[in-house]
Amino acid sequence: MTALVLLEVENGEVRQASRSALTAATRFGDVDAIVFGEGASAAAALPGIKRVLSVPGLATDLAEPAADLLASIAKDYSHIVASASASGKNILPRLAGLLDVQPIPDVVEIKDAETFVRPIYAGNALATVRSSDAIKILTVRGSSFDPAPKDGGSAPVETLDAPVSEKSVFVKVELSASDRPELEAARVVISGGKGMKDAANFKLLEPIADKLNAAIGASRSAVDSGFAPNEMQVGQTGKIVAPELYIAVGLSGAIQHLAGMKDSRVIVAINTDPEAPIFRVADYGIVGDLFEVLPALEKAL
Amino acid sequence: MKILVPVKRVVDYNVKVRVAADGSGVETQGLKMSLNPFDEIAVEEAIRLREKGVATEVVVVTIGVQAAQDILRTSMAMGADRAILVKTDDTLEPRAVANALKAIVEREQPGLVCMGKQAIDDDMNATGQILAAKLGWPQGTFASAVSVADGRIEVSREIDGGTEVVSLALPAVVTADLRLNEPRYASLPNIMKARKKPLETLEAADLGVDLASRLTVVSVAEPAERKEGIKLGSAAELVEKLKTEAKVI
Numbered sequence: 117m118t119a120l121v122l123l124e125v126e127n128g129e130v131r132q133a134s135r136s137a138l139t140a141a142t143r144f145g146d147v148d149a150i151v152f153g154e155g156a157s158a159a160a161a162l163p164g165i166k167r168v169l170s171v172p173g174l175a176t177d178l179a180e181p182a183a184d185l186l187a188s189i190a191k192d193y194s195h196i197v198a199s200a201s202a203s204g205k206n207i208l209p210r211l212a213g214l215l216d217v218q219p220i221p222d223v224v225e226i227k228d229a230e231t232f233v234r235p236i237y238a239g240n241a242l243a244t245v246r247s248s249d250a251i252k253i254l255t256v257r258g259s260s261f262d263p264a265p266k267d268g269g270s271a272p273v274e275t276l277d278a279p280v281s282e283k284s285v286f287v288k289v290e291l292s293a294s295d296r297p298e299l300e301a302a303r304v305v306i307s308g309g310k311g312m313k314d315a316a317n318f319k320l321l322e323p324i325a326d327k328l329n330a331a332i333g334a335s336r337s338a339v340d341s342g343f344a345p346n347e348m349q350v351g352q353t354g355k356i357v358a359p360e361l362y363i364a365v366g367l368s369g370a371i372q373h374l375a376g377m378k379d380s381r382v383i384v385a386i387n388t389d390p391e392a393p394i395f396r397v398a399d400y401g402i403v404g405d406l407f408e409v410l411p412a413l414e415k416a417l
Numbered sequence: 418m419k420i421l422v423p424v425k426r427v428v429d430y431n432v433k434v435r436v437a438a439d440g441s442g443v444e445t446q447g448l449k450m451s452l453n454p455f456d457e458i459a460v461e462e463a464i465r466l467r468e469k470g471v472a473t474e475v476v477v478v479t480i481g482v483q484a485a486q487d488i489l490r491t492s493m494a495m496g497a498d499r500a501i502l503v504k505t506d507d508t509l510e511p512r513a514v515a516n517a518l519k520a521i522v523e524r525e526q527p528g529l530v531c532m533g534k535q536a537i538d539d540d541m542n543a544t545g546q547i548l549a550a551k552l553g554w555p556q557g558t559f560a561s562a563v564s565v566a567d568g569r570i571e572v573s574r575e576i577d578g579g580t581e582v583v584s585l586a587l588p589a590v591v592t593a594d595l596r597l598n599e600p601r602y603a604s605l606p607n608i609m610k611a612r613k614k615p616l617e618t619l620e621a622a623d624l625g626v627d628l629a630s631r632l633t634v635v636s637v638a639e640p641a642e643r644k645e646g647i648k649l650g651s652a653a654e655l656v657e658k659l660k661t662e663a664k665v666i
Contacts (some may be wrong), residue, residue, distance in 0.1 A: 209543035213550025218631035399646035412652035
């Protein structure tokens, strides 16, 4: 059996979540990788890849040509795997539609070549499902599989032509400028909730994030209230993180938020309400006003 | 232009579900059911496009049990013009739902399908993409803004590092993300009016499409519970614990 893994390359490096997807794909046998856009050489350096298919003419996020291309080569593979990123979730279900396959999103555990575990109901239940499709199409959670190392391999690269996209056209992309680590890759994440009270107060998280080299996240209600941009959202409908340390500030811990962070190794909660559900999953809690606790925390670090 | 809005009836987002004791699934009996929140956003966006004069009619459709007509009435109370219930007692996977929706699209000939990006029960985030593929239509997933002009729709999409904008030729499928809009509340007069709006019922089996499942649920389990930790008195104490006990900083 050979699996095909879709790798996303950003700033010349394969994204950590994609390296986790590679780890998952190696469970099925030989692995070919495919890279849309530039970056095939970074992919070729990862260990455990038989060959890299490079499609320099395609921007990753245009799902229509990407899915068309994947569909044209799919018959060579038993499994097609991507990380459960915005891009993976855009392209792979479309590919599944083209191939008349039922995709398996957000896999957190591989039982065998056709049996997978995935969370449902915001992670309040874990479903083990067996697929009867000839080609399995799955996205995997980066937080559930160790990322493959960045080097040690030297796979040959083959270049493929990009299909033409007439119905969809890329217009522009606006990326938030940040020197901080990516949310899904950070060792430490500090997140603010509605208790932050306004967007300006989110700045209070920054000096602590600086000291801990942490990514900054937000709850859905903080995003809803306009305190933080959506790409910072952690939870059922945002990003799924499992850092070594997660610090939840002014955040009640709605089930939708817990879905995105409860697999963190150590959880710290700072909240005025001692009954807040976040304390039920926190290893360490401080009941107190975040506007007093945060400056004290910054000083103590 | 007609807009078709597929919607789903799900366990209300405020309700915490329990796994059935025999591990066969999740207990949903007697729980409060609601219109899937992302679908509510999609209904709102379709109504706004009609109010702007971009669309002429908003049709909502659901594939589900007889009781799912309540979410169709909710959608019509918000402002949708009419509704279709495709009745089935089976739990359908996104692939099967997309097959049923494709049949409805072929019947209704909408210029746009606008739907939620994911249902909060199975968290699949797949039906819109599968439907778009099966129709051969372009897709604008995870939309945070849309604008229609000259036979195209421009969609701002939520991506991992920010926002991406794509331009799609209509007809197209758009899936709604959280920030697309804030859905309106239905007023009492509109709730009354919605009772008189047309609701057509079809049998899913009569569509003549493949509704089979490709996934077998082997088991459903509770996730591992975390142990409740300890409360500390100060930030200094916290830093001490993180350094010496958890050894994480």
